[in-house]
Amino acid sequence: MNPLVSIILPNYNHASFLQERLDSIFNQTYTNIEVIILDDCSTDSSLELLEAYKNHPRVSHFIVNSTNTGSPFKQWQKGFNLVKGDFIWIAESDDKAELNFIEKQLEAIQLYSSDVVVAKTLNFNEKGVFDEVNHPTFKNSQNEILNLQEVLYCPILNVSAVIFKSHLCKFAKTFTTYNIIGDRVFYHEAFLNYSIVKNDSTVSYFRKSGDSVSTLSNRSKTYYKNYFLEHLKFIKHVKKTSNLSTGLFNTYVTRFFNRARYRMSRKEKLNANYLKMYITYKLNLKRS
Numbered sequence: 001m002n003p004l005v006s007i008i009l010p011n012y013n014h015a016s017f018l019q020e021r022l023d024s025i026f027n028q029t030y031t032n033i034e035v036i037i038l039d040d041c042s043t044d045s046s047l048e049l050l051e052a053y054k055n056h057p058r059v060s061h062f063i064v065n066s067t068n069t070g071s072p073f074k075q076w077q078k079g080f081n082l083v084k085g086d087f088i089w090i091a092e093s094d095d096k097a098e099l100n101f102i103e104k105q106l107e108a109i110q111l112y113s114s115d116v117v118v119a120k121t122l123n124f125n126e127k128g129v130f131d132e133v134n135h136p137t138f139k140n141s142q143n144e145i146l147n148l149q150e151v152l153y154c155p156i157l158n159v160s161a162v163i164f165k166s167h168l169c170k171f172a173k174t175f176t177t178y179n180i181i182g183d184r185v186f187y188h189e190a191f192l193n194y195s196i197v198k199n200d201s202t203v204s205y206f207r208k209s210g211d212s213v214s215t216l217s218n219r220s221k222t223y224y225k226n227y228f229l230e231h232l233k234f235i236k237h238v239k240k241t242s243n244l245s246t247g248l249f250n251t252y253v254t255r256f257f258n259r260a261r262y263r264m265s266r267k268e269k270l271n272a273n274y275l276k277m278y279i280t281y282k283l284n285l286k287r288s
Contacts, residue, residue, distance in 0.1 A: 001110050005033045005102055006060075006085030006166060009076035011050065011093035012040040012068070017207065020048045020096050027059070030102035036082050038075045041068040049088065061086070073182030076209055079136075080169040088166045097204045104202035105163040112143050115194040118156060119204045133206060135159050138198040143246040146196050148242060151210040152235070152252055155196065159183055161204035162270045168194065174237065180223075181230045190213040221268040224260040225277050231256035232284060241284075246286045257281040 007025055011018060027036060035058050045123055047064065054062045066149065069075065076090060087109075089102065099156050101119060108117045123131040125262075136156035137144055151258075158161055168190040175186040235252045236243050260277070261269070268274060 002032050003086035003106070004084060005030065005087045005106070006083035007033055007035045007078075007094060007165070008038065008076065008079030008083070008088065008090045009035060010038045010040065010072055010079065011042060011046055011091070012072070012075075013042045013044045013046060014093040014110060015042070015044040015049060016044045017096075018046055019115050021091065021093050022049065022053065022100065024096040024101070025051070025091055027099050028057070028102050029046070029100050030106065031058075033058055033102065034085060035244075036049070036061045036079050037132065038078055039064045040072075040075055041065045057187045070181070071176065071179055073178065076182075076186070077172075077176050078260070080166075080172075084107070085166055088169070089163045090159045092158075092160045095158065096207075097160065098203045101202045101204065102163065108197055108199035108201065108246060111122060112195070112197040114143065114189050114197040115168065116156075116162060116196040117144075117199050118196060119202045120198075120200045121158055121161040121204050121206050123206050125207070130205075137182075137196075137213055142198045142200075144196055146187075146194060148192065148193050148238075148244060151192050152248070154184050154187065156191075157188050158204065158206040161205060164191070177196075178230050178234070178266040180227050181234060184233055185238075217268060219263065219266055221271060221273060224264055225273055228257055228260040228277060230282070236284070245278045249286050253281065253284055 002125050009021070009025065024201060035056070037053060037059060039046060041064070053059055063078070079090070087106070091097070105117045108114065114248060123133050124128045124130045135157060137154045144150065172186050172189040175182045176187055232253060234248055239249050264274060272281050
């Protein structure tokens with residue numbers, strides 16, 4: 001098995017972490033790769049690092065946006081439009097991986113005849129603290145078919161930990177219309193009813209810090225409101241297009257309303273915007 005793996009490297013202002021990520025891509029033990037470097041008009045020193053790889057023999061595309069798109073998911077889609085490989089790895093620029101990552105992921109896909117493989121995922125910070133990120137999808141088995149409920153509860157907690165068959169991209173239609181939860185929407189659109197395997201033989205390291213897009217800590221009330229509204233938009237679309245039960249719809253809406261609500265201060269909850277969010281939440285709960 002020697003398929004071409006397309007690696008999409010989307011970057012925006014991650015110069016502090018970028019060399020570590022580049023090293024974990026170009027020093028992989030598996031070498032049949034193409035690397036698509038996409039910079040979203042970084043304003044830090046990212047380009048100084050990236051330029052050194054512009055003419056690398058494994059770099060198939062080197063694209064620097066003249067204006068910032070404001071969306072990592074639009075960068076993902078740009079990468080999808082360029083890939084030539086049988087498999088895709090979205091290697092986010094502030095994460096890193098073991099150097100056997102691709103090799104071991106492909107072995108797992110072959111062993112389990114799977115469509116999507118998720119490596120062991122460790123959350124880490126600058127103090128060198130590592131915590132494994134787990135998901136109940138894999139509580140009873142390492143190999144599952146992603147049903148509707150499992151996808152809605154996001155069994156993939158970091159895209160950098162995943163390698164998947166490239167043809168699955170064609171099923172993802174709306175994820176770029178989301179600014180915050182486009183990754184969750186992509187997993188639903190691309191991976192629903194496909195097989196996914198948990199692979200503990202390699203590790204992806206996931207940088208989840210206070211200023212990461214992956215954490216809800218220290219956000220503004222506007223962010224929390226938009227976070228909830230995007231989840232509401234998503235689940236309404238799923239209910240319209242899938243056989244989603246009223247109970248699961250209500251559970252989902254309540255879960256993400258509460259995620260936003262619990263992170264807002266008492267003062268923020270006295271704001272008219274919070275009242276509008278609360279009314280929207282109540283109006284969208286479905287009657288059994």
